[in-house]
Amino acid sequence: ETGVTQTPRHLVMGMTNKKSLKCEQHLGHNAMYWYKQSAKKPLELMFVYNFKEQTENNSVPSRFSPECPNSSHLFLHLHTLQPVVSALYLCASSQENRGDYGYTFGSGTRLTVV
């Protein structure tokens, strides 16, 4: 365990379903991130939250809706997705959203859209 817990580990959903990914950390970090990793592609940053405020949305479609109720929890709400977005979704946290702090990643949620 890294200190960042993601649930579920695997998720299969239909194109008309609504589901949510959950990320939780008790490291005392104030910044949290969502990344997407497709097969044989670099990690793509999706969202950045710093002290519960969203500071970055990397042109992500509204079908992916993040929520950060407090500094310890981060959600990614999913709806009306296409199979092409099937990928490993990774959550990370850091002390703050600054370059001199390292990131702690969770093990990811493997999402399959059918």
Added chain:
Amino acid sequence: LAKTTQPISMDSYEGQEVNITCSHNNIATNDYITWYQQFPSQGPRFIIQGYKTKVTNEVASLFIPADRKSSTLSLPRVSLSDTAVYYCLVGDKPGGSYIPTFGRGTSLIVHP
């Protein structure tokens, strides 16, 4: 935006020292250089971070020349379990928000 360039892949043998170099010609004054290791179907794991000169911890060393336009991750005496993808990360800070951007990484394969 700061961009990193690394070799796509490298091969080594158990017990050898491995050096992976990352180019970051457009690194900004305030940027730190961070390296991560990733195994299949897992999130990346922090290895080491530095700003200039040399940094060493229990698993690796990081060498950064004076111009900071490149950096080299050194793994001493690799084992089979070091087979992974290694990412060099340099921060971007457009508009004041730090954007941690990963490149394609270097796939290291350690042979027996």
